[in-house]
Amino acid sequence: MPKTRYKSAASEAIHSAASDLYDAKVISKKTMREYDELCIEKAPDFDAKAIARIRKDVKVSQAVFAHYLNTSPSTVQQWERGDKKPSGMAARLLQIVKKHGLAVIA
Structure with missing residues (x-):
């Protein structure tokens, strides 16, 4: 936990x-x-540009990023367009990837 x-x-x-x-x-x-x-500290709030920047910083496609975050590629697309916001758990995972890269959750 x-x-x-x-x-x-x-x-x-x-x-x-x-x-x-x-x-x-x-x-x-x-x-x-x-x-x-x-x-308790709230999960961070990432906007569409921040999510796209995190993904591009780790140099993966939306499909690969989705796989690591255990979500669908369409969800990542919706986050990056600003149509949806990541849930609390997904926002925490994004926070971890931003700080440590994908290797830490691989």
Whole structure:
């Protein structure tokens, strides 16, 4: 399971305390979701040009890029046209590829 990315060390500590309270059934699932929203870093937001730039930087076709990201070539095309936005998980994968290249997920 991937490591959760918190907004700060303080956010991580607060979320950990809230998680313990949730496990002890002191706070509700709704309240825990509010702590998630407050403390956990959101997935990055990539626009169409940024996605195309990431793919071109790793020097692969849309079809190959789609294969690595476990999606369809048409989805990559839609991202690069700006017709669709990558989901949270796909955005995280794009963030990893941007920072480390394709080798890290190959």
